[in-house]
Amino acid sequence: MPVAHADPEPSTKELRSKALKLADELEKLTEQYNGMKVKLAQSQRAAKVAADNAERQEKSLRSVREKVSTLAANSYMQGGTDPTVSFVASQNPQSVLDQAATLNYFAKQDSTKVLALMQAMQAAERSRKSAESRATQVKQLRSQLDAQRKKVGETYEKVRGKLVKRDPTQLAKLPVVGTGKAAQALRAAMSKIGRPYVWGAAGPSSFDCSGLTMWAYKQVGINLPHYTGSQWNAGTHVSRSQLQPGDLVFFYSDLHHMGMYVGDDKMLHAPRTGDVVRIAPMAGRPFAGGVRVA
Template structure:
């Protein structure tokens, strides 16, 4: 084999040169301390992004309310417009029979009444009229058009804000998951110090439960100083207004079933065929749970126990 390699090199003496050989140098992996510092900086960035997210939610709600009001106003003006159209019908019919080019007729019949109103002659005509019916028709049509345009503008704003909202949500989640994953792979114990992402009740319940890390397992206990496995989940969800029974079998039926790949932070996770143990999913294949007598509430890997399923309560 060595002889064959030498023959190949002699046949192409310029194919490989010491000056063209690239030596790959891998960037040194950050230390756990550096990774933690980066994670803490990220936590601050995530807080800013979360407030932007909350701000967009407020603006979105405001735009939705404004769009609803504008649409209702347009509908009211349309009803008013239809009534005035019927009242002015006689005026239009008479003008047609007389063969005249009454601007009122053009105004009533036109598909684009604003274009008719924009004509100087038409405006001059209406300025000289004493007919409250004609003036009322003009005002109602203009008001309906303004209201409709306002509704369309608000609807467009709602759509744009929703896009921004979704973009911010994805940015927060993706950035967090990337850095959290690196840190947890290096040191699983760091997971407890990282923020829980999300504004829903499941994320809030998980935050409450995380605050109980280190509290002792006591059979039949449901907080606030000691817990068993279903007592911990019951207590955490009670803090956000959701009442769960103090029994794993009942909590198994308290929400929507989700697969292991669909789990999100705050979901309930169950183990063994008889569902005799459970915890709260925190992400990265790990859960927060109250293990057994002599142990404390802590974060642990879900591996090593037969996974029965997940339940999304909120």
């Protein structure tokens, strides 16, 4: 009976190559997702404009119907059962308006304004339905992209975790995925790895812990106070399991130290006097909580 052999573990080089490819794919999917969000907003605005237009046309038509009702009443008194009566009496005038006989009747009566309004209302209704259909399609595509993006993201995190476990120095070399402001701020902060800790400094060449996060977020247009206690209240609080790259992480009951979450339970921070900006494990310090600024 043949003995089954487990597949050999990928080398560090192979893991890094796979991680970089996944990161690139994730960036592309994220941009496509962001593009779909923009298109969805545009489609929803178009649907609203079309709906508002249809409503305006309906209101205009109702005002004209009041005038036409006189004609209908006279026709009825004379024993007529023309389409005008059907139009005025119907609870669903659109169904009557869609009939060619009605259009022909009003045309023969030279009711130019009514005819134009009927046609405009029909066009507005078609436009509304088309816009709503487009918005629904874009929403479905966005959901599909989001599911695909999350799947690739989970795979990337697993590969990155294996790589970092084997070689912790790789964490600083891998790209920060994402196009949101938190990811952009983290990328900015990562560019300062190796810069010295200086008490009260907030860049660009030296930092203390809250000065580093303040400087990083300032690069993406978000102003944070130069104080850990204030930054603690600068966003939405998240648990350790919910942390995403770029989130602020705080330590100790008095919040006297903080950093930026990088991933794999590690953070980027400016540790202390005599040290430099670097990536370090979060373990070893009492975790107080996380804050999502963007």
